Amino acid sequence: MGVLIVGSIALDTVETPYGTLKNGLGGSATYGSVAASFFSPARIVGVVGSDFPECYLSVLEKRKIDLLGLQKITKGRTFKWSGSYDEKDLNSAITRNTELNVFADFHPSLPEEYKNSRFVFLGNIHPSLQIEVLDQLNKPKFVMVDSMNLWINTTRHDLIKVIKRVDLVLLNETEAKMLCDTNNLMTAARKVLALGPKFIIIKKGEHGAMLVSNNEVFIVPAFPIEKVVDPTGAGDSFAGALIGYMASKDKADSSVLRQSLAVGSVIASFNVEDFSLNKMLNLKKSQIKSRLKLLAKLTSFNAPEF
Amino acid sequence: MGVLIVGSIALDTVETPYGTLKNGLGGSATYGSVAASFFSPARIVGVVGSDFPECYLSVLEKRKIDLLGLQKITKGRTFKWSGSYDEKDLNSAITRNTELNVFADFHPSLPEEYKNSRFVFLGNIHPSLQIEVLDQLNKPKFVMVDSMNLWINTTRHDLIKVIKRVDLVLLNETEAKMLCDTNNLMTAARKVLALGPKFIIIKKGEHGAMLVSNNEVFIVPAFPIEKVVDPTGAGDSFAGALIGYMASKDKADSSVLRQSLAVGSVIASFNVEDFSLNKMLNLKKSQIKSRLKLLAKLTSFNAPEF
Numbered sequence: 001m002g003v004l005i006v007g008s009i010a011l012d013t014v015e016t017p018y019g020t021l022k023n024g025l026g027g028s029a030t031y032g033s034v035a036a037s038f039f040s041p042a043r044i045v046g047v048v049g050s051d052f053p054e055c056y057l058s059v060l061e062k063r064k065i066d067l068l069g070l071q072k073i074t075k076g077r078t079f080k081w082s083g084s085y086d087e088k089d090l091n092s093a094i095t096r097n098t099e100l101n102v103f104a105d106f107h108p109s110l111p112e113e114y115k116n117s118r119f120v121f122l123g124n125i126h127p128s129l130q131i132e133v134l135d136q137l138n139k140p141k142f143v144m145v146d147s148m149n150l151w152i153n154t155t156r157h158d159l160i161k162v163i164k165r166v167d168l169v170l171l172n173e174t175e176a177k178m179l180c181d182t183n184n185l186m187t188a189a190r191k192v193l194a195l196g197p198k199f200i201i202i203k204k205g206e207h208g209a210m211l212v213s214n215n216e217v218f219i220v221p222a223f224p225i226e227k228v229v230d231p232t233g234a235g236d237s238f239a240g241a242l243i244g245y246m247a248s249k250d251k252a253d254s255s256v257l258r259q260s261l262a263v264g265s266v267i268a269s270f271n272v273e274d275f276s277l278n279k280m281l282n283l284k285k286s287q288i289k290s291r292l293k294l295l296a297k298l299t300s301f302n303a304p305e306f
Numbered sequence: 307m308g309v310l311i312v313g314s315i316a317l318d319t320v321e322t323p324y325g326t327l328k329n330g331l332g333g334s335a336t337y338g339s340v341a342a343s344f345f346s347p348a349r350i351v352g353v354v355g356s357d358f359p360e361c362y363l364s365v366l367e368k369r370k371i372d373l374l375g376l377q378k379i380t381k382g383r384t385f386k387w388s389g390s391y392d393e394k395d396l397n398s399a400i401t402r403n404t405e406l407n408v409f410a411d412f413h414p415s416l417p418e419e420y421k422n423s424r425f426v427f428l429g430n431i432h433p434s435l436q437i438e439v440l441d442q443l444n445k446p447k448f449v450m451v452d453s454m455n456l457w458i459n460t461t462r463h464d465l466i467k468v469i470k471r472v473d474l475v476l477l478n479e480t481e482a483k484m485l486c487d488t489n490n491l492m493t494a495a496r497k498v499l500a501l502g503p504k505f506i507i508i509k510k511g512e513h514g515a516m517l518v519s520n521n522e523v524f525i526v527p528a529f530p531i532e533k534v535v536d537p538t539g540a541g542d543s544f545a546g547a548l549i550g551y552m553a554s555k556d557k558a559d560s561s562v563l564r565q566s567l568a569v570g571s572v573i574a575s576f577n578v579e580d581f582s583l584n585k586m587l588n589l590k591k592s593q594i595k596s597r598l599k600l601l602a603k604l605t606s607f608n609a610p611e612f
Contacts, residue, residue: 039612088489183394185512186532206491207513210530219527219604224516226492248612258607292610298525299605301564304598306345306554306591
């Protein structure tokens, strides 16, 4: 069946301690779908302008991503984001500029064959647009939603509406604390679960991620990387790989979710090793498998006896 | 054989979001030895003044801690530390005041029977005093050293000398980055290992701890606690439990080290649930075992297949 990923498709200008990339391929739907495509066929819903380079479309096509839901606005320009990372904190980007462009009037429209998607990732876009997608879906098996501080601050009401309708909420540490008005991640997790979702994942950047449900907690470390070239898209490639792996199993139980967090952590660790999607686009299955083995070794210990 | 723990014995005044404790029992040797005592007999070397309450000595005696190496200065006052924790960051204390008192002229002197100690934890004290201890030891099997930003900034030369002579270096994230002039923890770890120690553990507060050697990495999460009452002594109880567990196995191989990090993480998680050592002093073996099982479940996942 594959996965449906809704989100931004962007031209990113990024400055990191390792250099600068101008108008690189970016956006949550882009990172998410490429990451998902290692495990399941992926389809995206998003929008680009007439300035969107053909070669970037080829990148997505090469990964066999279904672009039927991609709107092209001939009289508009593609969404642009520019930001930088402080050498001292690669976990959070400093946004320099955002040009909404074609995103300003965007309304997601699902092609007929997308409406039966069973696994859906609603990337970080305005919560009202996420609701529009939910309204078009026909009984999805599993929906995961991402968001950001902007929506928590400006459209909290809509965001809560979305949260109540999905299976899994994905937030980073700062967002979770902000949304739930607490400094304790477990308390934040419980408050989100009380709204209805079965799961919450709190992303902790270089410290990994934590999955919480009403009856369990699972913690996956980030795979330690010595040379973090560009953290952009780490969260989205984590999410994309996660939903892609789940879809490949057509299951949303605890065991598969744990595996999918591990898979997400590994894909994200590759993604940060180069600018834009460069590392992911040259990634082999054998590399993913070998890093997954290392990740498992990284956390395993025999039961202590005393 | 038991473990030798050298460090501070303090009267702590601590303010946290949950209240204030005045002149509570504290210090690295105190937290370390009580934590170690769950797994191995512990002996301490330290100093107190005439104001040190008898009941605090009883606390240590009740845990069967050997106090032969405890110096009592009748004309002096005990080392005092006072600090607070910001509600927004329970990972690091804000020091309000430090009174060195008897610690100002302290020189560790090991009783004859301590000199053959096989497992040693050099708690955070001036590196030159740590060297004095090393000089008195007779071929220890395993020495672990802790330090702090103050010594990194003021007596780096002595600290490096200590690091070159021990088996394991324990630092928190900020200290590791500061010592090695890098913002990448793996790079910091490699730089410390290049000085000679076989292992480094980087403590990451609520994000757990990372063990690095020349051929492996192990990451243990912090056990998630919803009500962190007082983080004081978390690092020292982690270290004490770790060295105590290792001593109980009389081994310092990778498998035992991994187990001991898990044990340390669990003991530290109990310690932060109440002020001073209150939680640890009422802790039962069954509670430790049950939380260890939860910790193992917290990180386990089946190998993903795709």
